[in-house]
Amino acid sequence: xxxxxxxxxxxxxxxxxxxxxxxxxxxxxxxxxxxxxxxxxxxxxxxxxxxxxxxxxxxxxxxxxxxxxxxxxxxxxxxxxxxxxxxxxxxxxxxxxxxxxxxxxxxxxxxxxxxx
Amino acid sequence: xxxxxxxxxxxxxxxxxxxxxxxxxxxxxxxxxxxxxxxxxxxxxxxxxxxxxxxxxxxxxxxxxxxxxxxxxxxxxxxxxxxxxxxxxxxxxxxxxxxxxxxxxxxxxxxxxxx
Numbered sequence: 678x679x680x681x682x683x684x685x686x687x688x689x690x691x692x693x694x695x696x697x698x699x700x701x702x703x704x705x706x707x708x709x710x711x712x713x714x715x716x717x718x719x720x721x722x723x724x725x726x727x728x729x730x731x732x733x734x735x736x737x738x739x740x741x742x743x744x745x746x747x748x749x750x751x752x753x754x755x756x757x758x759x760x761x762x763x764x765x766x767x768x769x770x771x772x773x774x775x776x777x778x779x780x781x782x783x784x785x786x787x788x789x790x791x792x793x
Numbered sequence: 794x795x796x797x798x799x800x801x802x803x804x805x806x807x808x809x810x811x812x813x814x815x816x817x818x819x820x821x822x823x824x825x826x827x828x829x830x831x832x833x834x835x836x837x838x839x840x841x842x843x844x845x846x847x848x849x850x851x852x853x854x855x856x857x858x859x860x861x862x863x864x865x866x867x868x869x870x871x872x873x874x875x876x877x878x879x880x881x882x883x884x885x886x887x888x889x890x891x892x893x894x895x896x897x898x899x900x901x902x903x904x905x906x907x908x
């Protein structure tokens with residue numbers, strides 16, 4: 678089966694531009710997560726969805742960030758306008774939540790964003 | 794709140810050396826514990842897990858034992874290979890059900906294995 682698919686893998690843009698990152702979760706998974714990874718702050722949870730509904734967006738840094746999940750097989754993370762401090766690797770992950778503890782998340786390969 | 798503390802990296806070893814990466818945690822209740830690995834240019838992937846005290850998780854030669862008395866989950870491997878070079882993340886999940894997401898990651902430890 679295909680894993681979590683993210684695009685683009687690399688994005689270089691100028692400050693002030695809009696950036697859209699895309700994610701296709703593993704088919705059948707009911708949870709989708711967006712993480713940001715930087716050297717300074719490590720791995721940060723931005724937002725997560727359950728059955729396409731945003732559950733917790735308290736990790737979204739500010740109003741410039743927004744995320745949507747219009748259907749079970751697609752999600753976007755948008756930054757508008759972008760700033761240099763948004764430079765990071767953005768990961769999408771999905772999970773099938775049955776019973777038992779959280780733990781097995783399946784991560785995509787990430788989108789490396791550089792804002793000049 | 795829940796937290797995970799990992800040893801600071803980077804860790805540099807020669808091939809076939811013994812590896813230990815320390816991980817301690819603070820959590821309410823009875824957490825499950827995990828190690829994730831991130832190879833260069835890739836996302837994180839689950840390496841091993843333990844869901845109750847004294848459980849030992851193991852995979853690919855790596856082991857970690859859930860020690861409730863010391864609130865620790867140290868990662869070990871007897872003989873590392875160059876291909877083990879990666880970033881290793883300790884994580885905990887403090888719930889045993891429900892739909893609210895609760896997975897706390899440590900900051901990660903970079904391991905470099907030289908031939």
